[in-house]
Amino acid sequence: xxxxxxxxxxxxxxxxxxxxxxxxxxxxxxxxxxxxxxxxxxxxxxxxxxxxxxxxxxxxxxxxxxxxxxxxxxxxxxxxxxxxxxxxxxxxxxxxxxxxxxxxxxxxxxxxxxxxxxxxxxxxxxxxxxxxxxxxxxxxxxxxxxxxxxxxxxxxxxxxxxxxxxxxxxxxxxxxxxxxxxxxxxxxxxxxxxxxxxxxxxxxxxxxxxxxxxxxxxxxxxxxxxxxxxxxxxxxxxxxxxxxxxxxxxxxxxxxxxxxxxxxxxxxxxxxxxxxxxxxxxxxxxxxxxxxxxxxxxxxxxxxxxxxxxxxxxxxxxxxxxxxxxxxxxxxxxxxxxxxxxxxxxxxxxxxxxxxxxxxxxxxxxxxxxxxxxxxxxxxxxxxxxxxxxxxxxxxxxxxxxxxxxxxxxxxxxxxxxxxxxxxxxxxxxxxxxxxxxxxxxxxxxxxxxxxxxxxxxxxxxxxxxxxxxxxxxxxxxxxxxxxxxxxxxxxxxxxxxxxxxxxxxxxxxxxxxxxxxxxxxxxxxxxxxxxxxxxxxxxxxxxxxxxxxxxxxxxxxxxxxxxxxxxxxxxxxxxxxxxxxxxxxxxxx
Amino acid sequence: xxxxxxxxxxxxxxxxxxxxxxxxxxxxxxxxxxxxxxxxxxxxxxxxxxxxxxxxxxxxxxxxxxxxxxxx
Numbered sequence: 001x002x003x004x005x006x007x008x009x010x011x012x013x014x015x016x017x018x019x020x021x022x023x024x025x026x027x028x029x030x031x032x033x034x035x036x037x038x039x040x041x042x043x044x045x046x047x048x049x050x051x052x053x054x055x056x057x058x059x060x061x062x063x064x065x066x067x068x069x070x071x072x073x074x075x076x077x078x079x080x081x082x083x084x085x086x087x088x089x090x091x092x093x094x095x096x097x098x099x100x101x102x103x104x105x106x107x108x109x110x111x112x113x114x115x116x117x118x119x120x121x122x123x124x125x126x127x128x129x130x131x132x133x134x135x136x137x138x139x140x141x142x143x144x145x146x147x148x149x150x151x152x153x154x155x156x157x158x159x160x161x162x163x164x165x166x167x168x169x170x171x172x173x174x175x176x177x178x179x180x181x182x183x184x185x186x187x188x189x190x191x192x193x194x195x196x197x198x199x200x201x202x203x204x205x206x207x208x209x210x211x212x213x214x215x216x217x218x219x220x221x222x223x224x225x226x227x228x229x230x231x232x233x234x235x236x237x238x239x240x241x242x243x244x245x246x247x248x249x250x251x252x253x254x255x256x257x258x259x260x261x262x263x264x265x266x267x268x269x270x271x272x273x274x275x276x277x278x279x280x281x282x283x284x285x286x287x288x289x290x291x292x293x294x295x296x297x298x299x300x301x302x303x304x305x306x307x308x309x310x311x312x313x314x315x316x317x318x319x320x321x322x323x324x325x326x327x328x329x330x331x332x333x334x335x336x337x338x339x340x341x342x343x344x345x346x347x348x349x350x351x352x353x354x355x356x357x358x359x360x361x362x363x364x365x366x367x368x369x370x371x372x373x374x375x376x377x378x379x380x381x382x383x384x385x386x387x388x389x390x391x392x393x394x395x396x397x398x399x400x401x402x403x404x405x406x407x408x409x410x411x412x413x414x415x416x417x418x419x420x421x422x423x424x425x426x427x428x429x430x431x432x433x434x435x436x437x438x439x440x441x442x443x444x445x446x447x448x449x450x451x452x453x454x455x456x457x458x459x460x461x462x463x464x465x466x467x468x469x470x471x472x473x474x475x476x477x478x479x480x481x482x483x484x485x486x487x488x489x490x491x492x493x494x495x496x497x498x499x500x501x502x503x504x505x506x507x508x509x510x511x512x513x514x515x516x517x518x519x520x521x522x523x524x525x526x527x528x529x530x531x532x533x534x535x536x537x538x539x540x541x542x543x544x545x546x547x548x549x550x551x552x553x554x555x556x557x558x559x560x561x562x563x564x565x566x567x568x569x570x571x572x573x574x575x576x577x578x579x580x581x582x583x584x585x586x587x588x589x590x
Numbered sequence: 591x592x593x594x595x596x597x598x599x600x601x602x603x604x605x606x607x608x609x610x611x612x613x614x615x616x617x618x619x620x621x622x623x624x625x626x627x628x629x630x631x632x633x634x635x636x637x638x639x640x641x642x643x644x645x646x647x648x649x650x651x652x653x654x655x656x657x658x659x660x661x662x
Contacts, residue, residue, distance in 0.1 A: 082614075086611070113645075114620050114645060117617075193617060211644055222630050222631070222641075225633075225639045326648070331633060334633060334636035343637065343650075432652045432653035434649050436646070437648055
């Protein structure tokens with residue numbers, strides 16, 4: 001293994017990205033840096049014991065993750081292909097690297113040619129570097145295992161082969177971190193082009209052998225981005241997701257857990273405990289009543305939401321880890337262009353179907369403020385989250401497929417309308433798509449499972465307090481008579497304009513806290529099909545969850561958040577009213 | 591001509607990338623000026639997918655027009 005060679009070779013280049021580390025180092029700080037989608041997050045999770053996203057999609061770490069390792073601070077920097085000032089991720093990573101005491105450069109051993117561009121920049125900063133040659137198993141299988149010893153000699157820093165998702169090589173990596181040292185590599189040229197060439201030369205020395213052809217994977221990688229293979233593949237994949245989440249779990253499993261386990265076993269049990277303790281009056285109502293903290297909230301969160309959300313994240317993890325998502329982004333790029341977005345925006349939108357809040361956070365990976373605004377607006381106006389969808393599907397399915405179809409058509413129309421209008425209104429142009437397509441690969445079961453559990457847990461943690469708060473508010477209003485007052489106040493709007501029963505105003509209160517909660521509130525009201533359709537369209541277009549609004553305010557400023565919030569009131573009730581008129585005119589509203 | 595007009599299955603050499611941001615990004619990804627690449631897919635009115643050394647990158651149609659090539 002290499003020894004240290006002193007700090008003489010720092011800063012070979014003269015471009016802005018390779019300046020010598022400024023003296024604002026943080027004692028002991030370890031920074032994980034690397035290209036997107038190389039397994040940094042898996043290494044971070046293993047070392048720190050904290051969870052970070054692992055996926056086969058570039059850009060999942062949009063914010064630096066902080067953790068601890070052996071009393072030292074450990075930061076997982078956003079993935080970048082190079083250092084510099086050109087994007088948010090680059091700026092964050094570059095700044096972190098300059099503050100680091102040690103940089104762990106995670107590289108994809110199977111695609112080292114690309115990764116060495118950043119590696120040479122990192123070594124040139126003069127900060128002690130260790131290279132984790134990750135995914136070494138994949139490189140071996142493709143016959144392109146890099147010569148680690150040769151790479152060490154060339155760069156002058158320790159190089160450790162690892163398979164992060166299996167925990168292989170991480171002990172050795174930990175040992176290497178302790179003896180990290182500044183490298184000896186320096187680049188004679190200074191521009192990107194010279195660096196690219198140098199990286200390619202270095203690659204030729206480290207991986208002299210030819211890659212083995214893996215015919216099926218290669219065919220799949222190519223076919224999936226053509227129209228005649230790609231479109232059927234997407235359709236099949238989405239049908240699979242629908243079958244798993246929408247049919248198996250939403251209808252069969254949840255039917256069992258919600259009714260049998262929740263309403264028939266858990267709720268009576270909670271009430272009997274309350275009676276045994278001797279609770280009565282308003283307190284009993286708030287705790288175990290119709291909207292009780294220990295009855296409805298628990299049933300909804302544990303027996304309805306949890307299985308749904310887990311199923312959705314499981315399906316999503318498969319799509320992500322197989323490398324399918326960026327290919328979907330490529331195929332839909334043209335279509336999203338109509339909405340003023342490029343293909344990349346499909347990621348927040350798909351995530352939004354899981355949880356709008358999470359989708360809103362992911363709009364960060366879009367490159368301009370314009371695109372972030374459009375995507376955020378779409379998510380918060382017209383994308384129902386999985387929890388909401390499940391309730392909606394359950395409610396409408398009872399009336400027959402035509403009603404489900406009508407609902408889907410209206411919401412899709414709204415999506416297109418909102419996108420098109422914003423595209424016209426907002427100044428600027430859509431940025432063109434430029435996205436790397438990772439190789440297609442079998443998702444690793446361990447990684448998929450861990451991701452499902454962790455994301456599901458994240459969602460529950462996020463949703464539960466808001467949900468409980470919402471239940472509490474409704475219970476208190478119910479007990480104090482405030483609910484009556486609210487219903488009377490909204491009566492002209494609900495009854496006069498939307499042709500709905502006055503009690504649906506109750507769902508609107510709940511919808512103010514969470515939309516899925518609002519949809520759930522419509523469940524037992526005995527609505528006619530037409531009323532259910534109107535009510536669900538209003539609830540879907542209605543204000544986003546409190547959590548989403550908070551994220552929006554944080555990401556885009558309070559003004560945008562307030563505008564979108566107020567806008568949803570107008571749009572939801574306007575569209576709902578018009579729909580009610582049309583249904584009456586068609587003669588189906590009776 | 592632009593790489594958007596190169597038929598699928600053709601190998602070609604990137605001569606110039608007119609858009610500076612795209613030039614930076616593509617250079618980092620290993621699709622720099624002077625690189626030999628293969629066009630593996632063209633979505634109608636949509637992105638063009640390029641491959642080099644088993645790695646693929648998709649670029650929007652507008653951008654593809656600005657990637658100038660010579661066919662071999």
